[in-house]
Amino acid sequence: MIAELGHYALVLALSVAIIQATVPLIGAWRGDPGWIGLAKPSAIIQCLLVTVAFAALMHAYITSDFSVLNVATNSHSAKPLLYKISGVWGNHEGSLLLWLLILVLFGAAVAVFGGNLPAPFRARVLSVQAMIGVGFLCFVLFTSNPFERLLPAPIDGSGLNPLLQDPGLAFHPPFLYLGYVGFSMAFSFAVAALIEGRVDAAWARWVRPWTLAAWCFLTTGIAMGSWWAYYELGWGGWWFWDPVENASFMPWLAGTALLHSSIVVEKRDSLKNWTVLLAILTFSLSLLGTFLVRSGVLTSVHAFATDPARGIFILAFLIAVIAGSLTLYAFRAPAIKGGGLFAPISREGGLVLNNLLLSTACATVLLGTLYPLFLDALTGEKITVGPPYFNATFGPLMVPVFLAMAFGPMLHWKRGDLQGAMQRLKFAVSASVVALFATLIFAYDGPWLAIPGIAIGVWMIAAALEEAAYRIRLFRVPVTESLRRLWRSPRSAWGTTFAHAGAGMVIIGIVASSAWQVEKLQIMKPGESVSVGGYDFTFEGAAPIPGPNYSAVRGVFQISRDGVDIAVLQPESRTYQDPPMDTTEAAIRTSWGGDLYAVIGDPTGDGSWSTRFYNKPMIHWIWMGALIMVFGGLVSLSDRRHRVGAPVRGKAAKVAAQSKSPSTPVVAK
Amino acid sequence: MLIPFLRHLITVFFVLGLAGSAGSAGAVAVDRPMDDPALEARARAIHKQLRCLVCQNQSIEDSNASLARDLRILVRDRIAMGDSDDATIRYIVERYGDWVLLRPPVKAGTILLWLGPVLFLALAVMLIIVWYRRQKAPIAAINTPLDEVEQARLKAIMGNEDRV
Numbered sequence: 001m002i003a004e005l006g007h008y009a010l011v012l013a014l015s016v017a018i019i020q021a022t023v024p025l026i027g028a029w030r031g032d033p034g035w036i037g038l039a040k041p042s043a044i045i046q047c048l049l050v051t052v053a054f055a056a057l058m059h060a061y062i063t064s065d066f067s068v069l070n071v072a073t074n075s076h077s078a079k080p081l082l083y084k085i086s087g088v089w090g091n092h093e094g095s096l097l098l099w100l101l102i103l104v105l106f107g108a109a110v111a112v113f114g115g116n117l118p119a120p121f122r123a124r125v126l127s128v129q130a131m132i133g134v135g136f137l138c139f140v141l142f143t144s145n146p147f148e149r150l151l152p153a154p155i156d157g158s159g160l161n162p163l164l165q166d167p168g169l170a171f172h173p174p175f176l177y178l179g180y181v182g183f184s185m186a187f188s189f190a191v192a193a194l195i196e197g198r199v200d201a202a203w204a205r206w207v208r209p210w211t212l213a214a215w216c217f218l219t220t221g222i223a224m225g226s227w228w229a230y231y232e233l234g235w236g237g238w239w240f241w242d243p244v245e246n247a248s249f250m251p252w253l254a255g256t257a258l259l260h261s262s263i264v265v266e267k268r269d270s271l272k273n274w275t276v277l278l279a280i281l282t283f284s285l286s287l288l289g290t291f292l293v294r295s296g297v298l299t300s301v302h303a304f305a306t307d308p309a310r311g312i313f314i315l316a317f318l319i320a321v322i323a324g325s326l327t328l329y330a331f332r333a334p335a336i337k338g339g340g341l342f343a344p345i346s347r348e349g350g351l352v353l354n355n356l357l358l359s360t361a362c363a364t365v366l367l368g369t370l371y372p373l374f375l376d377a378l379t380g381e382k383i384t385v386g387p388p389y390f391n392a393t394f395g396p397l398m399v400p401v402f403l404a405m406a407f408g409p410m411l412h413w414k415r416g417d418l419q420g421a422m423q424r425l426k427f428a429v430s431a432s433v434v435a436l437f438a439t440l441i442f443a444y445d446g447p448w449l450a451i452p453g454i455a456i457g458v459w460m461i462a463a464a465l466e467e468a469a470y471r472i473r474l475f476r477v478p479v480t481e482s483l484r485r486l487w488r489s490p491r492s493a494w495g496t497t498f499a500h501a502g503a504g505m506v507i508i509g510i511v512a513s514s515a516w517q518v519e520k521l522q523i524m525k526p527g528e529s530v531s532v533g534g535y536d537f538t539f540e541g542a543a544p545i546p547g548p549n550y551s552a553v554r555g556v557f558q559i560s561r562d563g564v565d566i567a568v569l570q571p572e573s574r575t576y577q578d579p580p581m582d583t584t585e586a587a588i589r590t591s592w593g594g595d596l597y598a599v600i601g602d603p604t605g606d607g608s609w610s611t612r613f614y615n616k617p618m619i620h621w622i623w624m625g626a627l628i629m630v631f632g633g634l635v636s637l638s639d640r641r642h643r644v645g646a647p648v649r650g651k652a653a654k655v656a657a658q659s660k661s662p663s664t665p666v667v668a669k
Numbered sequence: 670m671l672i673p674f675l676r677h678l679i680t681v682f683f684v685l686g687l688a689g690s691a692g693s694a695g696a697v698a699v700d701r702p703m704d705d706p707a708l709e710a711r712a713r714a715i716h717k718q719l720r721c722l723v724c725q726n727q728s729i730e731d732s733n734a735s736l737a738r739d740l741r742i743l744v745r746d747r748i749a750m751g752d753s754d755d756a757t758i759r760y761i762v763e764r765y766g767d768w769v770l771l772r773p774p775v776k777a778g779t780i781l782l783w784l785g786p787v788l789f790l791a792l793a794v795m796l797i798i799v800w801y802r803r804q805k806a807p808i809a810a811i812n813t814p815l816d817e818v819e820q821a822r823l824k825a826i827m828g829n830e831d832r833v
């Protein structure tokens with residue numbers, strides 16, 4: 001009964017979405033306040049209805065109602081509660097419902113908190129948002145209904161993929177989706193602005209917080225996913241450039257570019273056409289990503305058969321969204337006149353360079369991800385595009401991004417002075433030169449690429465700190481004055497500092513952990529010992545232990561350094577029954593220097609075990625850096641001008657006019 | 670065109686989707702490193718270049734799948750038999766095709782793949798240069814100093830402001 005209620009709520013939500021997608025749009029066009037006013041209540045009702053549907057599915061999972069086909073194929077009564085809940089989105093149908101839920105939550109947020117938007121504009125935004133909703137509701141209802149019944153109901157379900165039964169992965173999809181769907185706001189704002197034919201600083205101010213929030217979620221989601229791969233897959237790898245990862249990385253790259261170009265629209269009223277296009281492309285890539293991962297062709301290998309109807313629907317919807325918005329763009333963009341002019345060497349110029357390189361990098365990832373599919377479709381030739389390709393192409397494209405990142409915030413708007421910026425970065429220059437030589441001396445026998453790699457990471461961090469010090473005039477004015485400036489300078493500038501420094505940490509983590517990793521693979525008998533990069537791993541034995549819905553073998557390894565015991569690592573090798581599958585649970589010891597990583601493999605049959613150990617220096621900097629980037633995003637999000645809300649258009653026009661006057665902004669001084 | 674493409678898409682992703690799920694249950698052979706560390710290092714370097722056929726872009730070096738293990742053992746066997754690195758890789762490619770190589774070989778079918786990033790970059794740089802050029806004229810106008818008439822007007826305006 002509850003499942004039917006959920007189904008019914010979805011059908012109602014579809015009818016509400018159809019109304020929301022049309023009536024307010026026509027109302028805004030005809031200037032009819034009644035029709036415009038319909039946008040807000042319908043967005044809220046649509047949100048409530050989808051919430052009811054989602055709650056109904058969640059209820060079916062928690063109560064293990066196996067008469068619901070989706071539950072029967074993806075859940076099991078013996079599963080811990082957390083994974084019953086996360087099982088809701090651990091499959092194609094449920095994950096689409098989560099996507100939809102987040103979409104309508106964002107829509108309702110605009111309806112409720114968007115009081116400072118002009119009513120017709122808000123109506124248009126909500127209509128566009130509802131169009132996406134209609135597409136997804138149709139997709140769910142007609143091809144991927146999660147409420148389908150199964151009669152007779154089985155005694156128990158077939159269970160969730162054990163790899164997904166992990167806290168890291170339980171919350172990874174919701175974060176990714178919050179990111180993907182967050183970009184739908186930028187898309188809806190862009191399309192609404194195209195319909196109105198007006199893009200100005202106020203528009204950028206409305207778009208920026210949504211984009212920033214989406215970016216924070218997406219960064220968290222990607223970091224979580226790679227962390228999960230690192231500790232769960234059991235090989236110490238954290239990024240494989242596989243299509244699923246790329247699917248989330250492409251919107252991230254485009255979203256990062258969008259975040260930067262919308263600054264130019266906001267502050268300088270320039271790059272407007274490009275920013276609107278980027279908003280459309282970012283969301284298109286999010287859609288592509290969702291579908292690559294969740295089209296029922298990728299998710300679950302064992303649970304459901306692939307259905308060509310889904311594939312065709314997906315492709316049709318993608319084409320409709322992308323072609324529709326790009327056609328609108330082609331007609332309306334020429335009418336949008338660019339504003340502030342600037343020289344190539346300027347703050348804007350730096351942001352243009354950022355966009356140039358990030359878009360090229362994004363296009364490269366897209367090419368590498370889709371090329372095998374197209375080649376296969378066109379010629380039947382099968383190739384793999386793996387990490388070596390991306391390292392050879394994506395890597396070199398990012399190096400200039402990292403180098404230039406330091407200069408951007410140091411340049412003035414309109415016309416910058418590169419030499420002056422370089423002089424103001426003398427601390428960062430010396431720090432990276434010191435890092436270069438230090439790495440050369442201590443790690444001369446390692447891979448040579450690590451040497452510039454570390455120096456680049458240090459350069460990014462040092463430059464971010466130096467820019468902050470410059471902003472508060474540290475050591476050039478009395479300390480109290482610096483503190484006052486520290487407090488007074490805009491939070492968005494602090495956001496930049498954190499995000500750029502965090503990116504530097506990620507680079508150092510990647511370079512150090514891949515260049516100086518020590519790995520040992522061997523067959524061990526209890527009592528034997530292996531040295532891994534200065535640490536001794538002694539195998540004390542392995543014994544079976546029971547688990548809630550699996551059985552496991554746990555190995556015990558004593559770790560010591562110079563004869564002093566420092567830790568015990570207990571990796572497990574688990575065997576799940578429903579569905580039958582083996583997983584490895586690596587044991588990891590994290591310290592300031594890096595991670596020690598132990599995996600127990602299979603027994604050889606004569607009392608020995610195959611074991612793998614890794615010593616990965618500084619690898620945790622990758623995720624710490626990502627967290628600091630997210631923190632930077634949150635700090636920027638708390639900036640006063642987002643909190644106070646976007647200004648009314650008149651006021652924004654004034655702000656734009658002011659920024660056109662040749663005064664240099666606070667940050668650049 | 671559309672249907673075969675989708676079918677390809679589905680099969681490719683379905684195969685990729687087998688991902689981590691392919692467990693190591695029922696395998697008999699064990700990953701035993703080679704006795705000679707130099708040979709083992711060569712084998713490991715080759716492992717990193719070969720795709721685990723049932724995984725998502727994972728190399729056989731980092732996969733639990735039994736097929737990956739079998740391939741690891743096969744590579745070690747070839748090396749132990751005295752094959753060169755190239756010969757070992759060729760041996761595997763002959764059996765599984767180019768698909769097994771994580772770095773796609775440069776050939777007619779992949780030329781666009783390898784040139785793509787360079788073309789993208791060139792295109793983007795060109796577009797931006799054109800865009801800056803179109804901007805250039807107004808920028809030049811900004812940078813020319815005020816002429817006498819303008820100076821006089823500026824003076825007048827500033828003077829007015831002083832009085833207010």
